[in-house]
Amino acid sequence: MFFLNKSYWGILFFLFLAGFSFSQSTTIHGRITSEGEPVPFALIFVKGTSFNVQADAGGNYQVTSVPSGAYELMVSAYGYEKTTRMIRIEQEQLYHLDIELKQPEKSIDEVVVSGTMKEVSKLDSPVPVEVYTDKFFKANPNPSIFEALQQINGVRPQVNCNVCNTGDIHINGLEGPYTMILIDGMPIVSGLSSVYGLSGIPQALIDRVEVVKGPASTLYGSEAVGGLINIITKKTTNAPLLSADVFGTSWGELNADISGKFKAGKKTQSLVGINYFNYQLPVDKNKDGFTDVTLQHRISVFNKWNFDRRENRLFSIAARYIYEDRWGGEMGWNRSFRGGDSIYGESIYTNRWELFGAYALPLEEKILFQFSGNGHDQNSVYGDVPYLAQQYIGFGQLTWYKTIGRHDLLVGATYRYTYYDDNTPATSTFDTLTGGKNRPSHMQLPGFFVQDELTLHPNHKLLLGLRFDYNSLHGTILTPRLNYKWNSDNRKNVVRVSVGNGYRVANVFTEDHAALTGAREVIFVSELKPETSWNGNVNFVKHIITGNGTFLGVDATIFYTYFNNKIIPDYETNANQIIYDNLDGHAVSQGLTLNLDLSLKNGLKARVGGTLMDVYSVEEGIKERQLFSERFTGVWNIGYTIRKIGLTIDYTGNVYSPMRLPLLGPADPRDTYSPWWSIQNMQLTKTFRHGIEVYGGVKNLLNWTPAKGVPFLIARSADPFDKQVQFDGSGQVVVTPDNPYGLTFDPSYVYGPNQGIRGFLGIRWTFH
Template identity: 35%
Template structure:
C-alpha cells in the first residue's frame, strides 16, 4: 500500500512539472491611432520579469511564456500605457495593440492658430502651449513674469522707475504682439504696458502662442504674433482652491477661489488675487528703488452654460486695481501731483538762458485739475529759492510749493473687462463673441502728469462647416477704440483718439491627404481713425497661407506666409514720450505699418526603451513697409515719429530650436535657443526726421538681443517630492544711451562735453531658479530661490543727483533717464508657499 502511494505522489509531481513546463509565445503588432507601426515599444510581463521591444514594423514576439494568465504591459514614452490580462494556453497567441498619445503638447486641442478647435498635431499653424502646470514650476505672481520661461518670448522692462513692461516675440518689441484673453483683443494699448502684470496665473488654464503674422484672423497689432490667455472653466476647476506665498523681499502673493455647479447646465468660478510689495530696496546704492512698490487686487468671475446640440456659452468679468510707484528713496506721497512752473529758453542760437519763466502747456495749477502746486527747483540756493517763490506767488497767490521734492513715478490703474462667447444652440456651427474693456490711468512721472482713459468694444460672429476634406470658416468683426489723454495724442485732452475697424474674414482648412493639409485665409479691414494727428482711412488686405506635411506621426513640417498691419499709439510706443524725458511729435501723414512674414518649422519625435525626445526647429523673416520709427534727439530731448519710405525698410530675421527629453526614470529636461537680427535700413536723417543723404545705413533695434535661451530640469525623487530647476540667458542687446553731450555756461557758450559711461550694449547674463515641491493629499508645500547667482544689472542710471534735470536744462550735459534696462534689478530672492485644492 505504501509503495502505491509513493508512486502516485511521484506521478502527480512530474505531471505538475510537465504542465508547468508547457510554454507558448505572444506575438503581434503595436500601432498608433493613425495606424502607423511603433518601433521600440516595450512589451513586458512584470510577474515573470520578461519583455521585448517592437521592431521597425511594430512587430514583437515574446517567447517561452508558461501557460497561464498573465498581466501584459505595453509602454511607449509619450503614450498611455496599456495593461491587459492574457491567457497563454497554446503554442502561439496573437495580440495587436493600439496606443493613444498622452502628450499634452501633441494632442491638446488648440484654437488660436485657426480660430477653430483642432488637435495641435493636426494644425498647419505651429502653436506653442504653456499649461498652468508649467507656471507652478517657478512660482510668479502674474503671466508677464511667467512667460520668461518660453523660448523666443522676451518680456522687457522699459522703465527702471515704474517697471513698465511689454512682451516681444521673435525679437520684435511689445507693440507688435497681440494679447488676447479667451480669444478676445481685451488687452488694449494702455493695459499692454501696465495691465499684463495684473493678469494673475491663478485664473489661467493655458496660454497659446502663435509666432509670426496673424492679421488675417486677428487684425491690427498681430504682426509679431499672438498670445492667447485662456482662462479656467468651472467644469475643470476644483471646488475650492487657494495659493499663498511670501518672499524674502517682503512680497506677499495670494489667491483664493471656488467653483460651483448651479445645476446640470450652469457652473461658475470665482477668484480673488492680490499682490503686495512695500519694502523699498536699493542694493546698488544709487538712491533709487531697485523694484517698484506695488499693491494690486484682481477679481474674476466666469459662468459657463451648456446648451442643446452640445453647444456652449460663457461670460466672464474681471476687475483690476493697482497702485504702483518707484523712484528716489524718501519720496513724500504728498508731493504727488506737483508740476513744473518754469521752462528755460535753451535755444543756443539765441543766446542761451534768458531768465524768463514760461508756464508749460496744460500744467498750471489753474488749468490742470490734477495738479496740486509747483515743485521748487532743486539747484536753487536759499536766497534764489526765496526769490523764485516770490515771483511765482506774484502770479499765483494761492500756489502751493513742494520743497526738496524727490523724483518718483506713481501710477494708479483701474480696469474692467467683460468677455462673452455664445455658440448658437442650432445644428449649424455659429459663434458670437463680444468683449468690452475700460481702462483708467492716473500717472505722475516726476512732475509730468499723464491722465488716460480708454474704452474698447469688440464684436465678432463666425460660422464654420466641413465639406468633405475642406473645413470652411467665415465671419465678420467690428472693433471700436476710444482713447483720451492729456498729451499730443489727443491734443491735450481736447480731441479723443477714435478707431472704427470693421472687418470680414474667410478661411479654408483643406485636408489634402492623410499627410498634408493647407490653410488659406483672407481678411479685409477698413481702418478709420480720427485723432489730433488727423483723420485717415485705410483699406487693409491681409492674406495668409499655411502648409503642413507630416510623413508620419513622428515628423511634421510647417510653412506659412502672411501679412500684418498696425496703427501707432504713442502710449504703447515709448515710455520716454510720457515721462517728460522727451517731447514727442508725430510726422506728417503718419500711416499704419505693414509687413509680410514667412515662417518655416519642423517638429520631430524619437523614442526608445529608455528615452523620449521631442525637438523642433524654426526660421522666420519679416519685412516692414511704412515702418514707424522714432528719431531721438538727445540734446533737445525730442522724439519724432515718422514712416520710413522709399528704399528704406526694416527687417526681422531669425531662427530657434527647442528640445525636450523624458526618461524612463522621473527626469525631464528642456532647452531652447533663439537667434534674432532686427535691423532698420534707413537714410541719414536730421533731428526732425528729414532725409539728408542718399546712403542707406543699418542699425539694430533697441532691446532686441541677438541670442537668448531658456532651460529647465525636473526630477521626481518620490511621487510626492519634486525639484524644478529653471532659467534663462540673454546675449548683448542695443540699449538707448546719450552718447556725448555738450555743456554750456550761463551765456550759452560751449564749455566742454560729457560722455555717457554706460555701454551701448548690455552684457551677457544668465539667471537660474530652484524650487522644491512636496505634496500631501490635496496640499502642496513649495519653496525655492530665484536668481540663485544674484545677478543684478549695474549702472543703469546717469545724472542721479539731478533727476529733474534742473541744471542740465540750462548748462547741458548728461540728463537723467529711466529707460536703460535689460533685466530686472531684483537680486537673489527666497520664497515659500502653500497650495490647496479641494
C-alpha cells in the same frame, strides 16, 4: 416557559447572525506602484460611495468598512494616468489589491485653438502653435503672467523703465505693440492696457497659454503682426472645487491666488478667482537714491459662468476687475509729493474692467458669437508730468464653421470700436481762436475674414486666409495669409510653411512708456503712417518615442519679417528728446529658434530652447541694429521627481546675449551694449496628502542685476527735474562742471529686472 426562553434566545442568536451577515464589511488594502516604484499620496475612490482615501508616502492604502457588493475603484495621482478596477467583495474581512499606474505618454497632440480659431489637434493645425500648461509655470512661480512668460523660448518680457518697472512682451525680437494678447480668444489686453494689463491675471485660473509666432493678422486683426499669446482660462468642468496658492519672498513680496467653482442649478456652473499682490518695502541696493523695484498693491477678481454644457448650446460669460496702485522713485517719496517737482516719483493708479463671452447659436450650423468689452482708467504722474487716460473698447465677432467635402471653411465678421482720450498732444488740436482743444479718438474697425483649410491628402493640408478691415481713421486694410502642412504617416514628423501680411496702427503714448517717463520731449516729425509687414517661416517638428518610454521632441523654426513704414523711436539725435517718425527705408527681423523637449521614465523632464536672431533697420543705405534686441536667447526648464518621497526639483533659467541700449550722447560713459546676463532659479516642491504642496527656493541664484559693471543706470538721478541742466539755443545739453557728460535725467537705460537674489516659500492646496 423554558421552551419560550430557549426559542427566544434562539431567535435572538439567529437575528444576530443574520445581522452580522448583512452588515459584514471588508477592508481593502494594497499598494499603488508604477514600474515597481511606489506612487506616494495617490487618491483612491470607491465610485458610488463616500469611501475616499489617500495612499501614504510609500504608496500603501487602506479602505475600511466596505460592505459586500460589486464596486469600481478609481485611482489617480499627479503625473500618472487614471486607472479603474472592478472588484467584487463577498464576506471576506481583508481584501488585498495592488494597483499599477502608468505614466502617460508625452502629450504630443494637445488641442489648440489659436492657430485657426477653432479647436483642433495640435498636430493637425496648419499653423504652428506652442502650448504651455499651468504645470509649466509652477516650476518657477511668479506674481503675474508678464513675469511668467520669461520661461518661453523666443518670448521676452522687456522692462522699459527703471523707475516704474513697466514693460511689454517681445516675440522674436519684435517690440510689445506687435504682440497681441488674448484671454479666451478675445482681444482684451491692447492699447493703453498693453503696459499694465498683463498684471493681475490669476494664474490659478489659467489652463494653458498658447503662443503663435508670426503673422496672425488674418484672423485676429492688425495688432497680431509679430504673433499672439492666448491665455486660456480653465473650464468650469475641469477646474478644482477649491484651490489656493500663496507665496512670499525674502524681499517682502506677498502673492495669493485663490479660486473655486460652484453650481447654480443643473446646467449652470461658475468659476471665481482672486489675485492679490502686495509689495511695500523700498529697496535701493544699487545706491542711486531710487527704488530698485516699484512698490505695488494690486487686487484682481475674475468670474466666469457656463450656462449650458451641451455643445450646441454653449453660453459662457466672464468678467475681470483689476485695481493697482504702484509707485517708484526717490526713496524719500510719498503721496504728498505726487505731481510736485521737489522729490521725484512715478505713481500710477489703474482701474480696469473686462467683460467677454461666447454664445453658440442653437442651430444645426456651427455659428458662434463672441463679444468683449473693457474699460481702462489710468491716473498717473511721472515726476511733475501728469498722464490721465481713458480707453474703452467694444468688440463683437460672428463666425460660421462649415465642412464641405475636403474644405473646412471658416467665415467671420467682426466689429471693434475704440474710444481713447488723454491729456497729451495725441488727443488735442490747436486753433488760433480757442487755443488748445481736446479731441478724443473714436476708431471704428469693421472687418470680414474667410479661411479655407483644404485637405489635399491625409498627409497634406493647405490653409488660405484673407481678411478685409476698414479703419475709420486710416482706410482699407487687406491682410492675406497662406499655410501649408505636411506630416508623415505616423504623424511624428511635421513640416509647416507660413506666409502672411501684417498691418499696424501705432499709438505712441499708450504703447511706449518711454514717451512719458523722464524729462525727454516727445517730437513727431510728421503724422505717423500705419506700418505694414510680410512674414514667412518654416517650422519642423519631430517626435521620437523609444520602447522604454523615453520621449524627445524637436521643434525648429526659421522666421523672416520685412517691415515698411516701421516706427522706431530716436533716442540719440538729441539727449532731451524722443523723435518719432516712419522709417525712410525698411526693417527686418530674422532668425532661427529651436526647442528640445525630453521626458524620461525615471522622472526627469527637460525643456530647453534657444533663439538666434538679427533685428535691424536700413535707412539711406545705413544698417542699424534695433535697440533692446539681443542676438541670442536661451531658456531651460529642468525638473526631476523623486516619487518615493513626493519631492520635485526644478531648475529654470534664461540667458541673453548683449543688446544695444540708448545713450544720451557721445560723452555718455555707459556701455553701448549690455553684457551677457542670466537669471537662474531653483525650486523644491514637496507633495503631501489631501492635495497639499509646499514649495520654496531661490530666485536669481547668481544675484545678477543690470547695475553691475556700469557707472549708473538712471542718468542724473540726483537731479531728476533737470533743474541744474543747461541747454543751448538748439535745445542741446551744455557740458558744465556739474554735468560733465552733458546728460539729462533719463531712466530708459534698462534691459532686465533690477531685483537681485531672493528666497521664496509657498503653499498650494487643491481640493477636487
